[in-house]
Amino acid sequence: MVTLTLTQALVNGLALGAQYAVLALGFSLVFGVLNVINFAHGGFYMLGGYFTFSAMSAAGLPYVVALLVGALGVAVVGAVMELVLIEPIVDNHEATLTVSLGFFLVLTAGVTALYGPDPVPVEFPVSSVLRFGGLYIPVARLIVIAVSVAAVAALWFLLYRTKYGLALRALSENREVATMQGLRPRTFFPLAVALSAGLAALAGGLVTPIFTLEPVVAQTALMTSFVVVVLGGLGSLVGAAGAAVAFGIAEAVGGAYLSGSLTQLLLFAAVLALLLVRPTGLAGRRLRDA
Amino acid sequence: MPSQTETVTPVLTTTTPPRRRSAPRPRVPWGELVVVVVLVLLLLLPLPANDLQLVSQLNHVVTVLGAALSVYVMMRLKLLHFGVPAFMAIGAYAVALTGLHLTSNLVVMVLASLVVPAVAAVPFGLITMRLRGTYFALVTFLIGQVVYLLIVATEALGGTDGLPGLPAPTWGDVVLADQVTTMRVGVGVALLAVLLVIAFTAVSGRALDSLRSNEVLAGSLGLRDRPVRLGAFVVSAAVAGLSGFLVVNTLTTAHPSSFSVLSGVDYVAYVVVGGWGSVLGPAIGTALLVLLTSQFASEGTSASALLGGLLILTSLFLQRGLTGTVAHLVATVRRRRSDPRRAGRNADDDER
């Protein structure tokens, strides 16, 4: 019986971890390339959910198309945000943080005004459940894992096997040298934010139909991004992905045996304790001066 | 710490470019003076007691001024502190427990709200003092979340119901309960917070400024950053605790909902909008935003959209906050007048 609970929790945890990974990778990417902490990240997650919902309900698109359209739409929003709000002040770390925070507040208020504060009716198209040996695995969760893995793989491919990815990595390693070599931040920064926003929106559009879609999901997504990225280390993509999966599993396993509040408390406290020993997180690199 | 600043000071003045000014002129702390004078006036001047709204607004402003000051102290190190609600809560609950079980003496309550968060800040400070800039910001969010969850999980602190029925503070035989008196208590405590912060920045000001402008250089000159950062974090927690005291004094209840993690964003906004060159910045930011959000709440319009818009505008156009931008303009005008050849040169950091 114990192993059954544990196994069930592990499966749930993997699904959670997979979506956290997609979310955290985008957040970490923007920090790596632009050196910007993007508070609006949670807002992109929420927007992804709402764009997908609207694409399905108002435009009648089938779910998969709606999801892609939603992710693309939010990617555009991200690029525009970068060009208008971040680009003028990209070297001022406090200002970019507060401007993205301001944008997050405006996004949330806007969505609440448009769609209302209550949850909106959105359903995941697949609701079948696999059952064997006392375990139950909603197929939806397997799909989340599969799509997340695909997204992470695509990101990896983009970053490590294409010229654009090389440019992004160069800019993140050493912006001055990269710029001198001819890489123009003005071209790549919006791309990086668009990519990050698209990833967050993909996670949002994928997960909110399974759980619930209401404006407050933006906050939860933001907090999760923070804790996972702090745990994994800012600027490290591998760290972010690994921390995401670890956190998801810990959350699920903890939740299966302890009360929810206690699990959250223990997890957050553990992350803080870790920072005592490793201030840059599990795999973070030494940050350049703030 | 004083010995470090003394060793460092002579070396630092030689590193500031001597061309900028002919002789170091003593800087009158106008910002600090204005705020102290205003608070003293509010403490002493008679007020229309039946103008509930004015009294209530003033009370609200002085109540959260401590929270803004808490952010301000860390801003002097270019660090954004989002965990202020956590230390407000610690101060608040310390006062609540004191008032409910020990004594309602005002002095004891104020001390409790000062000392307990300051002590609690030490372990958190040890975690954060090794963190750089924006990383610090993220972690302070986590601290806020952890403290909130801890409070809610603790039955002795009332859990989700909080601790209601706090007695009003007493001064000898006098019970300080009615609305105007509560406001004056608020002004007094806010004044205490301001003085604390002024004292801290006076003592450690140079260390703070040099860490802010160039940490590596300061370090190589012998300035140890960790004690300064820890000290700042502790002072920041203490003034946050004072603010927490005022919150529960107004509500007569210590309730977790008063200290939500997202409310930390408001306090940061007060300082970002107001400026952080002197305590005038947080004071102006607090007064302005408290009044504006209250006005918007009365119109049922979204106050968070307003706050978001203001944050965006100040981040793009008023990067030194209101007071900082004004100070910068004044300094530029002054410099143009004194030396037209150098018009257009950027102001250096310590004119923010």
Add this chain to the structure above:
Amino acid sequence: MSFRSLRRSTATALATAAAMAALTACGGGASTGSTTAGCADGKVGIGVLLPLSGSAAGFGQGIRQAMEYAASEVNSAGGLTMGDAKCTVELVDFDTKGSAEQASTGINTLISKGQKIIWGPNLSHEVTAVQPIAQRNGALIMQASYSSKGISPQQPLNFAMVTTPSGFANPMAKWVAAAYLDARTALIVVPDNEGGRDTATIDTKAYAGAGITATTTTYAPGTTDFAPFIGNLLRNPPDLVDLASTPPGDSGVIIKQLRQAGYDGPIGRIGGEATSAIIDAVGSPAGLGDFYYYAAIDSEARPVQDYFAAFAARFGNPPLTVSAQALPAARMLLHAIDETDSTDPAVVAAALEKLPVDDPTVGKGVWGGKDFYGINHEIVLDFFAGRYQDGQRTLTPLSVTGL
């Protein structure tokens, strides 16, 4: 009084401007408060102190809509008759954002604008923050919380606008015991906050009175994935799962995941009604499985449908369903003001508690609450036990008023 310092004059100017704008806009009487016959500027103000944003906005806005509609009804009929004058009803809003201190600021602001008749607050901790100030200033509060201290004999100017769990939990529990004869155990699921725990306590007692042993489990507010805790639940499946006053979004996820996990037993909700929001969150009525709930009103009934349509016609969008529940209270409050020609809270309160509860949209009820609160200041309406099976809904009327 004028303060001549640099910063103060700016802030004072702002505060003065704000206060002046507010006073001229509302004109709800002088700042000393009560008026007798007649009204300043032809207007009577009702202070609205509700969470209009934040996580409780669904309830806050719905409750506001009830007063908005009642006011527009009165205004289109010419307004309130105050002595010889006809006065329009105007809502004076303050958004509490669901926080105790905003509520406390709000009550001060409203009172200083001359509003001493308050529609709201909504949440238990808001009510706790507001009560001392309201009492000190003699303001009337018509609140919508489930706080066990929401009304009491010590606060004669406090009223409860909707039936609270103490009013509906017992009859509901007895209906549940009769509808599910084999049920012996129940698990109550609530968020870990004041409102959640209060309702759970009342429900536990009610179930006990009906012969069902109930235990409570809490979850952290902000949880998105309930799967871990459902796994826990299923190790010892209870006969019933009761969601009490869990917010609709969370309720939807819990129901979805319970069904996915293979739990076929009845899921119920002896708590504030939020059925349409829950169905939205689940996706469709069929997804609910066997679901029972406290239905304050029959939303398909003709008069209620007419109200929804009339609201949509006046304001452009249909109202949130919860507004129908608060409609009787809104109409009664305005009626009491009209009848007494007064906005003096004590006078209005005395008239209010004698008014019969008989609403054209929602039906008959009584003033109740004496047993639980010590004072009959709770509007108790006959309600229904709702049940969904295979996507089909049945409503069983349950009379508490004996009418």
